[in-house]
Amino acid sequence: MKPIALTLNLLAFAIVGAAAHAQTAEPTDPKATEQWEPVPKVITPGKLDAAPPSDAIVLFDGRDLSQWETSKDHLPAHWKVHDGVVTVDKASGNIQTKQHFRNYQLHLEWQVPKDITGEGQARGNSGLFLASTGPGDEGYEVQILDSFNNKTYVNGQAASIYKQAPPLVNAMRPPGEWQSYDVVWTAPVFAADGSLKSPGYVTVLHNGVLVQNHTQLAGETFYIGKPKYKPYADAPIKLQAHGDPSGAISFRNIWVRPLD
Structure with a gap:
């Protein structure tokens, strides 16, 4: 060279x-x-951890159900509002938010009657549907149930992803005491042809305890059969009127922060 x-x-x-x-x-x-841009938006947190921050949409503040409608026919919701809470009316059926959402943070408080009777799934049964994709019980459900000294299948107890994922622990308080759910929902994403691009994920804290840790969902909730996905763009949040004869669930302090 x-x-x-x-x-x-x-x-x-x-x-x-x-x-x-x-x-x-x-x-x-x-x-x-060091990163200087973009600067995060400033919001005002609630005075208590459970209180809505300044950027939240208050879905129920104890006064009325103006943010809600019936799931079946989209009429005004008629569950019983009293003493700052709303109690399920099974004759009215499921109710859902008028507004549709994709990804969000949700706070919700619920109470099983102190004198609840029954056992298993017939003991204060309701449900929080993170995305309601139909008028019945279609969607992605976090179970609401009295799971305080009440044995049932573990993927059907309180804070389970119904028929999919049991909670990491049972953080249930006794009947008559208020329970809280804090939820982060990451909606599934679908391609233009309806095929699944990415699954849904959910994180749930029950009474401040982590019980679902970025859990991947296998699809929508089904009482019979395996979960499966069907495409949707955005959807309301739904509360279930299960028709449980053992006692009606009550709710209070419901707010949501869209994360899109």
Whole structure:
């Protein structure tokens, strides 16, 4: 090899080596890893952790059901509002939000009657449907049930993803005490042809305890048969009137923060 060619090859090798070293070298200036834009939006948190922050949509504040409609025929919701709470009216059927959502954070509080009777699934049964895709019980359900000293199938107890995923622990308070759900819902994404691009995920805290940790859903809830997906763009949030004869569930302090 001629001396000039050898020199050029060595120079090229040195340049490549220096570039590789520059890519792997740790920065020495702390400013190199600082991010200044975009600045997060400022909101005001609630005075209590369960209170809605300033960017929340209040779905029920104890006064009326103006944000809700019947799931079957989209008429005004007529569950019983009293003493700052709303109690399920099974004759009226399921109710859902008038507004549709995709990804969101939700806070909801619910109460099983203190004098609840029955056992298993017939003991304060209701449900929180994270995305209601039909007038009946279609959608993605977090179970509501009295699971305090009440044995049932574990993927059907309180805070389970119904018929899919049991809660990590049973964090149920006794009947008559208020329960809370704090939910982060990541909606499934569908391609233009209706095929699934990415599944739905849900994180649930029951009474402040993590019980579903970014759980991947296998599809919508079905009482009989395996879960499966069907495409949708956005959907209301639904509360179930299960028709449980053992006692009606009550709700209060419901708010949502869209995350889209």
